[in-house]
Amino acid sequence: MPVIDVHHDIDALTLTITAEFAAPVQRIWQVYADPRQLEKVWGPPTFPATVVQHDLVPGGRTNYFMTGPDGEKYAGYWQIIAVDEPRSFTFDDGFADLDFNPDPTMPTSRNVYTFTEHNGGTRATYVGTFASAADLQKVLDMGVEEGTTSALNQIDALVAS
Numbered sequence: 001m002p003v004i005d006v007h008h009d010i011d012a013l014t015l016t017i018t019a020e021f022a023a024p025v026q027r028i029w030q031v032y033a034d035p036r037q038l039e040k041v042w043g044p045p046t047f048p049a050t051v052v053q054h055d056l057v058p059g060g061r062t063n064y065f066m067t068g069p070d071g072e073k074y075a076g077y078w079q080i081i082a083v084d085e086p087r088s089f090t091f092d093d094g095f096a097d098l099d100f101n102p103d104p105t106m107p108t109s110r111n112v113y114t115f116t117e118h119n120g121g122t123r124a125t126y127v128g129t130f131a132s133a134a135d136l137q138k139v140l141d142m143g144v145e146e147g148t149t150s151a152l153n154q155i156d157a158l159v160a161s
Contacts, residue, residue: 002019002020002021002124002152002153002155002156003017003018003019003149003152003153004018004019004020005017005018006018006145006148006149008136008140008145010133010136010137011133012129013129013130013131013132013133013135013136014127014128014129014130014136015109015127015128015130015136015139015140015144015145016125016126016127016128017125017126017145017148017149017152018123018124018125018126019123019124019126019152019155020118020119020121020122020123020124021121021122021124021155021156021159022120022121022156022159023121023122023156023159023160024117024121024122025086025087025115025116025117025122026086027122027159028086028115028122028124028155028159029085029086029115031155031158031159032056032089032113033056033085035051035054035062036051037158038051038054038062039051039064040154040158041151041152041154041155041158042064042066042151043066043147043151044146044147044148044150044151045150045151045154046068046069047066047067047068047069047074047147048066048067049064049065049066050064050065050066050067051063051064052064052065052100053100055080056080056083056089057080057083058080058081058082058083059080060080061077061078061079061080062077062078062080062091063075063076063077063096063100064076064077065098073098074095075095075096075097075098075100076093076094076095076096077093077094077096077100077102078091078092078093078111079091079092079094081110086115087114087115087116088112088113088114088115089112089113090110090111090112090113091110091111092108092109092110092111093108093109093111093128094106094107094108094109095107095108106138107130107131107135107136107138107139108130108131108135109128109129109130109135109139110128110129111126111127111128111129112125112126112127113125113126113127114127124152126148126152
């Protein structure tokens with residue numbers, strides 16, 4: 001299992017997940033840069049993602065939805081802030097309606113994904129920062145730790161194929 005650590009800090013308003021992959025940094029970068037690969041790992045196995053738009057450049061946007069086991073769709077978006085290919089990217093992640101308009105009643109987070117060479121593979125650090133402790137707690141209550149862990153644990157199989 002690639003995920004080696006999951007830590008949330010209510011005081012710092014952060015959720016940090018660390019994973020290690022037996023693939024080079026450039027290969028892990030491709031998982032996030034290519035929308036067809038991204039949709040294979042963005043949602044947990046029971047909530048597969050469909051990426052509708054993906055523009056991984058500063059000012060770009062990604063629109064996606066996940067489909068639950070009952071067939072219901074849950075939309076979200078990334079607003080890309082910064083990109084340092086293949087080392088890191090920063091984006092705001094939020095919930096949306098099915099037309100991809102941000103849902104102001106749901107939390108957003110500023111995310112920094114960083115990829116570094118480690119023991120011949122890649123160490124990935126995923127840090128999400130929330131506006132308030134209540135926002136972080138809300139996504140924790142929704143199962144974000146478990147969902148993200150199961151999503152990230154799909155990457156090994158993808159990069160091995």
